[in-house]
Amino acid sequence: MPGIRLRVDRPVTATVVRSIPADAAECARVLADATADRRTVRITGSGTKSYIGDISATDIELATERIAGVIDHVPADLTVTVGGGARIADVAATLARAGQFLPLDPPHADEATVGGVIAANSNGFWRARYGGVRDLLIGTRTALADGTVARAGGLVVKNVAGYDLDKLLVGSFGTLGVIVEATLKVLPLPEKTDGLIARFASPGDAFAAADTVVRAAARVEACVVQRLAEGAWQLAVQARGGGPTVERALRDARREITARHGDATALGDDLGRMRELPARAIDGALVRVSLPLAASVAFAENAVRIDSFAALVVDAASGIARVHLVNDDDDAVIRDAEALVLSARMVGGAGRIERRAEHLRSRLPTWPTRPNGDFLMRRIKDAFDPAGILEPGRSAFA
Amino acid sequence: MRGLVALLGPTKVLGAHDDLLLYEYDGAVDTATPDAVVLPESTADVAALARFCHEHAVPIVPRGAGTGLSGGAIPVEGGVVVSFARMARILEIDVSSLRAVVQPGVINLHLSTAVAPHGLYFVPDPSSQKACTLGGNVAENSGGPHTLAYGVTTNHVTGIEIVLSDGTVVRLGGKAVEDEGYDLVGSSVGSEGTLGLVTEITVKLTPLPEDKRTLMAAFPTMDEASETVSAIIAAGVVPSAIEMMDQLATQAVEASVHAGYPLDAGGILLVEVDGARDGLEDARARIEEICRAHAASEVRVATSALERERLWAGRKGAFAAMGRLSPDYYVQDGVIPRTRLPDILRLVKDAGTRHGLQVANVFHAGDGNLHPLILFDSRRGPDELERAKAAGLEILTACVEAGGSITGEHGVGMEKNCFMPLQFQSSDLAAMRRLKDAFDPPGLMNPGKIFPTPSRCREFAFASTAR
Ligand SMILES: Cc1cc2nc3c(=O)[nH]c(=O)nc-3n(C[C@H](O)[C@H](O)[C@H](O)COP(=O)(O)OP(=O)(O)OC[C@H]3O[C@@H](n4cnc5c(N)ncnc54)[C@H](O)[C@@H]3O)c2cc1C
Numbered sequence: 126m127p128g129i130r131l132r133v134d135r136p137v138t139a140t141v142v143r144s145i146p147a148d149a150a151e152c153a154r155v156l157a158d159a160t161a162d163r164r165t166v167r168i169t170g171s172g173t174k175s176y177i178g179d180i181s182a183t184d185i186e187l188a189t190e191r192i193a194g195v196i197d198h199v200p201a202d203l204t205v206t207v208g209g210g211a212r213i214a215d216v217a218a219t220l221a222r223a224g225q226f227l228p229l230d231p232p233h234a235d236e237a238t239v240g241g242v243i244a245a246n247s248n249g250f251w252r253a254r255y256g257g258v259r260d261l262l263i264g265t266r267t268a269l270a271d272g273t274v275a276r277a278g279g280l281v282v283k284n285v286a287g288y289d290l291d292k293l294l295v296g297s298f299g300t301l302g303v304i305v306e307a308t309l310k311v312l313p314l315p316e317k318t319d320g321l322i323a324r325f326a327s328p329g330d331a332f333a334a335a336d337t338v339v340r341a342a343a344r345v346e347a348c349v350v351q352r353l354a355e356g357a358w359q360l361a362v363q364a365r366g367g368g369p370t371v372e373r374a375l376r377d378a379r380r381e382i383t384a385r386h387g388d389a390t391a392l393g394d395d396l397g398r399m400r401e402l403p404a405r406a407i408d409g410a411l412v413r414v415s416l417p418l419a420a421s422v423a424f425a426e427n428a429v430r431i432d433s434f435a436a437l438v439v440d441a442a443s444g445i446a447r448v449h450l451v452n453d454d455d456d457a458v459i460r461d462a463e464a465l466v467l468s469a470r471m472v473g474g475a476g477r478i479e480r481r482a483e484h485l486r487s488r489l490p491t492w493p494t495r496p497n498g499d500f501l502m503r504r505i506k507d508a509f510d511p512a513g514i515l516e517p518g519r520s521a522f523a
Numbered sequence: 524m525r526g527l528v529a530l531l532g533p534t535k536v537l538g539a540h541d542d543l544l545l546y547e548y549d550g551a552v553d554t555a556t557p558d559a560v561v562l563p564e565s566t567a568d569v570a571a572l573a574r575f576c577h578e579h580a581v582p583i584v585p586r587g588a589g590t591g592l593s594g595g596a597i598p599v600e601g602g603v604v605v606s607f608a609r610m611a612r613i614l615e616i617d618v619s620s621l622r623a624v625v626q627p628g629v630i631n632l633h634l635s636t637a638v639a640p641h642g643l644y645f646v647p648d649p650s651s652q653k654a655c656t657l658g659g660n661v662a663e664n665s666g667g668p669h670t671l672a673y674g675v676t677t678n679h680v681t682g683i684e685i686v687l688s689d690g691t692v693v694r695l696g697g698k699a700v701e702d703e704g705y706d707l708v709g710s711s712v713g714s715e716g717t718l719g720l721v722t723e724i725t726v727k728l729t730p731l732p733e734d735k736r737t738l739m740a741a742f743p744t745m746d747e748a749s750e751t752v753s754a755i756i757a758a759g760v761v762p763s764a765i766e767m768m769d770q771l772a773t774q775a776v777e778a779s780v781h782a783g784y785p786l787d788a789g790g791i792l793l794v795e796v797d798g799a800r801d802g803l804e805d806a807r808a809r810i811e812e813i814c815r816a817h818a819a820s821e822v823r824v825a826t827s828a829l830e831r832e833r834l835w836a837g838r839k840g841a842f843a844a845m846g847r848l849s850p851d852y853y854v855q856d857g858v859i860p861r862t863r864l865p866d867i868l869r870l871v872k873d874a875g876t877r878h879g880l881q882v883a884n885v886f887h888a889g890d891g892n893l894h895p896l897i898l899f900d901s902r903r904g905p906d907e908l909e910r911a912k913a914a915g916l917e918i919l920t921a922c923v924e925a926g927g928s929i930t931g932e933h934g935v936g937m938e939k940n941c942f943m944p945l946q947f948q949s950s951d952l953a954a955m956r957r958l959k960d961a962f963d964p965p966g967l968m969n970p971g972k973i974f975p976t977p978s979r980c981r982e983f984a985f986a987s988t989a990r
Pocket residue numbers: 549550584585586587588589590591592594595596607627648649650651654655656657658659660661662663664665666667668715716717719720721722842843932933969
């Protein structure tokens with residue numbers, strides 16, 4: 126098993142200490158010691174997203190696998206509290222037995238842990254329908270570099286006591302602490318799921334149809350546009366809920382698709398494949414951007430014209446797009462990837478090089494641009510981790 | 524004072540005693556008089572003011588409409604109150620991106636009214652939405668009856684412009700759902716004006732639901748009403764709103780608004796489902812059935828928009844209606860897991876009785892967010908308010924012990940900052956303090972709020988009872 130976790134950027138040297146704390150207190154102690162000794166720490170759940178960031182080898186690899194399990198599930202309150210190392214798939218299984226589900230569909234869904242999903246702000250296509258990680262997370266306990274365990278939020282769905290530090294942890298990539306416990310909102314399992322996938326000749330038609338779906342009276346669970354290197358444009362729509370609502374959603378979607386000369390067929394595991402693009406994109410570079418909705422179509426049209434273009438997946442409901450670039454010419458990949466992130470910035474969005482081939486790591490940083498307010502982020506990081514031991518190289522503002 | 528006038532001109536600065544008196548209170552029970560009031564007209568004004576205050580080490584207290592219920596806009600440590608009344612323009616309605624960009628002084632309801640012709644609305648709908656500002660909503664992370672299914676303010680804000688206490692202007696986020704790096708937008712929402720002055724806000728707009736069903740159900744007691752709430756949720760129906768009211772509240776409302784609530788009911792529920800027309804009849808029938816199974820003596824479904832509005836007018840006017848019962852009220856905002864509603868509501872009543880005060884309940888039952896309105900009469904002496912506060916503290920302690928929170932939407936402010944240690948340990952508060960120090964190193968932004976202050980909190984020594 127440990128072998129699985131060693132998918133790190135650089136060969137792990139003999140000096141790396143693997144620490145597997147049994148609980149929050151032990152985890153905090155490991156961090157306090159590391160701070161005292163100035164030893165760097167990287168945190169791994171299942172290690173599924175180790176490709177994100179510019180991490181070099183650290184002195185300690187802290188695994189959350191023993192801080193797992195479902196701590197509390199109160200079905201009638203629609204909340205679940207789990208250890209940071211709990212796998213999403215295991216949590217889902219527990220919830221399913223009570224007729225509920227965690228409305229999150231992140232990539233690497235089979236292996237990803239709750240702590241990792243929070244730290245990487247890892248969302249799937251359900252975000253616009255149910256909210257993203259930031260919206261579902263209502264409480265955390267986090268082991269900090271000073272050896273304390275800080276609690277934020279709580280067990281209740283509504284809570285404004287003090288600052289919302291949960292939000293700070295979402296997308297923090299372990300740079301502020303180790304998430305040892307999380308409380309999330311869950312939902313009753315809907316009675317029906319159905320979907321369709323349609324082909325279009327032009328991106329304009331595909332996005333126009335997607336736009337009507339996003340605004341339709343019956344809200345859908347996923348609305349995703351994709352283009353493969355060789356293929357036409359596709360729109361996948363999935364609806365979940367009560368029978369009449371699902372039927373209405375698909376009826377309306379089909380009508381809009383037909384009006385735009387698309388042809389719809391039944392949805393297979395297309396969404397699963399689209400969602401797992403990051404897992405497959407081991408060569409070239411994978412660019413991930415968040416865009417104002419209105420900017421999605423122009424971004425997509427531009428992306429497919431690029432020399433290195435290989436695949437595009439756009440969550441049309443939330444404006445998150447991924448572009449896979451592949452080219453024998455490394456310089457072209459680097460140039461195209463950075464240009465795409467910049468183009469997202471130009472229209473008021475943001476982005477990163479989410480993944481790149483191992484040999485490009487040193488030449489293509491994850492974050493080619495800095496976020497607004499980076500000086501505030503720096504100050505926050507310094508306040509939480511003054512010795513800089515946590516996940517060096519894994520922040521957008523360094 | 525003179526420095527401020529020189530900086531901003533005489534029309535943007537108030538200093539006369541009579542003018543200042545208008546800014547010494549908000550919707551809660553505490554008061555303090557500001558040293559000056561500034562009415563900026565642009566981000567540049569705000570930045571200039573902040574630089575001035577920074578240089579002279581003067582506290583800055585932002586203020587929207589002053590409807591806050593935790594003393595957030597009260598200058599408890601003196602200083603300059605910054606009113607956003609003149610920064611009240613909707614800057615952009617971006618229909619294709621489902622966003623609006625607004626100045627902080629825009630009134631909540633004005634935004635929804637302005638975007639309605641596009642078939643859109645802004646989801647958070649505090650009962651004060653005709654008066655409160657979006658800046659205030661962002662600062663408090665406000666909720667409302669319809670935030671049960673669709674989320675509170677933080678779920679609907681994607682960008683802000685914020686002026687720090689040293690005058691730096693920072694734009695965070697934007698129209699996209701997220702930015703890279705830490706989520707500073709999310710960390711700022713709900714920060715009660717203690718991190719900076721919010722001068723621009725980008726919010727999500729949501730397509731208006733195609734249709735709605737609104738039900739009013741009357742129950743013999745609050746217990747049955749409470750159990751109905753859990754049963755509805757457990758049945759897999761997630762209504763857009765579930766509001767509850769006890770008999771005392773109903774009587775006050777009927778006396779002022781005439782919403783048509785039955786006066787003999789021990790508890791009533793207002794339940795709404797919305798969305799595509801197709802599923803609504805099913806959901807309505809389901810809810811009606813659950814209500815009846817829990818001994819509802821009456822279930823009334825609004826058959827017209829007018830009837831729906833009347834039912835809601837009662838709810839939204841409930842706080843104002845308390846004047847019929849008592850000259851003053853002190854409202855608490857604790858949250859509990861909704862499965863604990865029956866026992867905590869009993870406890871709320873007992874707390875009132877113990878202190879010789881009546882308590883009316885009007886609240887967001889669907890998310891377990893209580894609003895006990897503790898009725899008192901300050902004309903009978905200062906002791907009345909003290910007793911109300913004592914009852915309030917007992918209620919909040921019970922909420923925290925039940926695994927809940929001391930505030931669901933009204934904020935901590937200067938009203939509950941001494942109670943923070945009930946819910947949080949010192950290490951938790953220390954983590955929050957780090958965020959504060961990153962944004963506002965000199966501590967000039969809205970001091971005396973959120974964090975316990977040694978001077979005012981001496982009499983309270985709590986150990987966290989949080990689970
Ligand atoms: C009758 C009644 C019903 C209510 N119902 C609800 C309800 O259903 N749900 C709910 O959540 N609340 C409710 N409230 C509470 C209140 O209306 C909300 O908290 C509201 O968001 C406050 O807005 P305001 O503009 O009045 O802010 P104010 O009271 O003026 O200020 C509130 C806080 O925001 C800060 N602030 C204001 N503007 C800015 C800015 N631009 N930048 C930084 N900080 C700023 C202030 O410093 C203060 O801390 C109700 C209040 C009343 C009186």
